[in-house]
Amino acid sequence: MSANLAAILYLVSGVLFIQALRGLSSPETARKGNLYGMAGMAIAILTTLLSIQLSFGALVLILGGLALGGTAGAVIARRIAMTAMPQLVAAFHSLVGLAAVFVAAAALYAPEAFSINNADGSLHMQSLIELSLGVFIGAVTFSGSVIAFAKLNGNMSGKPIMLPMRHFINLGLIGAAVVLVFMLGGTGGVGASAHTLFWALTIVAFVFGVLLIIPIGGADMPVVVSMLNSYSGWAAAALGFTLENTALLITGALVGSSGAILSYIMCKGMNRSFISVIMGGFGETAAAAEDDGVERTVKRGAAEDAAFIMKNAGKVIIVPGYGMAVAQAQHALKEMANLLKEEGVEVKYAIHPVAGRMPGHMNVLLAEADVPYDDVFELEDINSEFGSADVAFVIGANDVTNPAAEDDPSSPIYGMPVLQVWNAGTVMFIKRSLGAGYAGIENPLFFRDNTMMLLMDAKKMVEEINKAL
Amino acid sequence: MLAIATAVSVDPFVFRLAIFTLACFVGYFVVWSVTPALHTPLMAVTNAISSVIIVGALIAASAHAFMGSDAEVKAAFGMTRFFGFIAIALASVNIFGGFLVTQRMLAMYKKKG
Numbered sequence: 001m002s003a004n005l006a007a008i009l010y011l012v013s014g015v016l017f018i019q020a021l022r023g024l025s026s027p028e029t030a031r032k033g034n035l036y037g038m039a040g041m042a043i044a045i046l047t048t049l050l051s052i053q054l055s056f057g058a059l060v061l062i063l064g065g066l067a068l069g070g071t072a073g074a075v076i077a078r079r080i081a082m083t084a085m086p087q088l089v090a091a092f093h094s095l096v097g098l099a100a101v102f103v104a105a106a107a108l109y110a111p112e113a114f115s116i117n118n119a120d121g122s123l124h125m126q127s128l129i130e131l132s133l134g135v136f137i138g139a140v141t142f143s144g145s146v147i148a149f150a151k152l153n154g155n156m157s158g159k160p161i162m163l164p165m166r167h168f169i170n171l172g173l174i175g176a177a178v179v180l181v182f183m184l185g186g187t188g189g190v191g192a193s194a195h196t197l198f199w200a201l202t203i204v205a206f207v208f209g210v211l212l213i214i215p216i217g218g219a220d221m222p223v224v225v226s227m228l229n230s231y232s233g234w235a236a237a238a239l240g241f242t243l244e245n246t247a248l249l250i251t252g253a254l255v256g257s258s259g260a261i262l263s264y265i266m267c268k269g270m271n272r273s274f275i276s277v278i279m280g281g282f283g284e285t286a287a288a289a290e291d292d293g294v295e296r297t298v299k300r301g302a303a304e305d306a307a308f309i310m311k312n313a314g315k316v317i318i319v320p321g322y323g324m325a326v327a328q329a330q331h332a333l334k335e336m337a338n339l340l341k342e343e344g345v346e347v348k349y350a351i352h353p354v355a356g357r358m359p360g361h362m363n364v365l366l367a368e369a370d371v372p373y374d375d376v377f378e379l380e381d382i383n384s385e386f387g388s389a390d391v392a393f394v395i396g397a398n399d400v401t402n403p404a405a406e407d408d409p410s411s412p413i414y415g416m417p418v419l420q421v422w423n424a425g426t427v428m429f430i431k432r433s434l435g436a437g438y439a440g441i442e443n444p445l446f447f448r449d450n451t452m453m454l455l456m457d458a459k460k461m462v463e464e465i466n467k468a469l
Numbered sequence: 470m471l472a473i474a475t476a477v478s479v480d481p482f483v484f485r486l487a488i489f490t491l492a493c494f495v496g497y498f499v500v501w502s503v504t505p506a507l508h509t510p511l512m513a514v515t516n517a518i519s520s521v522i523i524v525g526a527l528i529a530a531s532a533h534a535f536m537g538s539d540a541e542v543k544a545a546f547g548m549t550r551f552f553g554f555i556a557i558a559l560a561s562v563n564i565f566g567g568f569l570v571t572q573r574m575l576a577m578y579k580k581k582g
Contacts, residue, residue: 017518018495024503024511027578037518038568048524058531061554069561077569085509092516095559099522102556106529110549113532229512236519241485243525253492255515258500360508364574372581378505
């Protein structure tokens with residue numbers, strides 16, 4: 001295939017990727033968009049295969065790699081529980097990062113194969129810098145995502161790990177990386193010393209990625225996942241420059257800006273600056289302010305009480321949080337909504353932007369339980385409706401309903417947009433215990449007169465309510 | 470004449486930079502129009518498409534040293550093919566896993582009634 005035809009086909013594949021994201025503007029067009037994405041990928045892979053000289057050995061390697069990875073991917077995609085999506089996405093990010101590291105390594109070891117060498121076999125300085133950027137971002141994405149995966153999957157505590165002098169260590173690592181890139185540039189990318197410098201740079205980036213994520217607390221995980229999404233895109237884009245490949249350039253830019261926008265939305269949802277999330281440590285100090293010695297009483301309720309109130313309500317707004325996902329209560333919840341609808345109750349769902357462990361996580365879980373998406377509303381669309389609701393049914397959420405965010409300037413979450421559930425006639429909280437939320441902050445709503453605490457496992461409680469209905 | 474001709478030719482890098490910059494803007498506008506309800510599928514599908522990095526891996530896996538290259542170069546090409554194989558396998562996990570899990574999620578989104 002001629003180089004020009006190949007370049008045009010890569011452009012087509014880039015445009016199809018844009019279409020794939022464009023489709024996600026509504027659930028109706030999204031499925032078609034996904035098919036565009038698959039077509040774009042198929043075109044990119046076939047174009048590459050037709051542009052290179054394939055020996056039998058190479059074909060075995062390529063088909064072997066595709067079969068091995070493809071089977072693993074397909075099996076994972078089929079089996080993964082929707083509650084585990086955040087971990088899966090973190091794991092996928094790490095794979096993109098690692099693939100970027102190996103592609104960059106390949107370009108350094110055999111620049112002739114990628115036609116980025118000078119006549120004497122050395123690499124262009126520009127290619128070396130692009131390649132170094134690609135490997136650095138790729139390696140940071142890899143190790144950072146591995147840590148994010150471990151935290152999300154529970155292999156590692158969600159508590160922030162604060163190393164002493166960590167800012168200096170990080171600055172030192174960045175300095176070391178810059179020096180290594182310069183030294184690599186000095187070798188022209190040729191010989192064993194260039195290879196050693198390359199791997200040294202990779203290791204520095206691995207360490208940097210780990211140190212970047214360990215101080216970030218569990219409550220900030222939605223930002224971390226989005227941020228690593230962005231990095232995986234920038235790594236691809238950097239290599240797109242090295243490989244002079246339009247599809248890679250366009251995709252890298254798309255994914256990079258996508259992750260950046262999601263990080264921004266998540267930060268805004270928590271009223272936190274991106275810098276303060278990166279600096280980490282959120283959720284560590286807040287717990288100290290918990291016990292002020294004042295004995296306060298809560299009104300506890302039973303399933304029958306809750307069922308009675310909701311049956312006689314005109315409008316119920318359900319506020320799901322990560323606790324619902326942990327308890328796997330979404331199917332029982334959907335049944336409850338159906339029972340209430342049969343009684344003539346209007347039922348809606350309200351979703352906070354940072355509910356769950358990643359952007360949009362709650363929506364997927366509700367969709368899995370067959371909740372129609374037009375019953376599900378975003379914070380800004382539904383917040384004014386709590387005043388006209390008889391019941392706000394909070395299941396497994398806490399911090400995102402905390403009024404302290406609006407009226408207590410000393411609260412760590414002050415200024416964060418919250419769902420104003422307290423405007424509803426009755427607020428029902430399903431929780432396992434009276435403990436503080438994920439961010440370690442006490443919720444004053446628990447002690448209000450119109451609040452009813454339903455202290456039990458979310459799934460069991462909803463099932464009992466269903467029985468009583 | 471020759472000097473003038475080379476002076477006006479633009480480094481191809483600049484064209485790539487232009488594509489990249491414009492694609493960043495396209496990404497910005499396209500992603501803002503994604504409904505928040507589909508942010509999880511968005512992340513899954515971006516995982517899948519960023520694995521288009523597989524094109525680099527395919528080139529690496531098929532790298533051949535020229536005839537008569539010395540042993541060191543041959544060894545480096547051997548490593549390159551190995552790196553390519555690993556990267557193909559890693560990216561394939563994402564390509565198949567990312568698109569299929571997105572499809573699975575999107576199939577669950579249903580309208581009322």
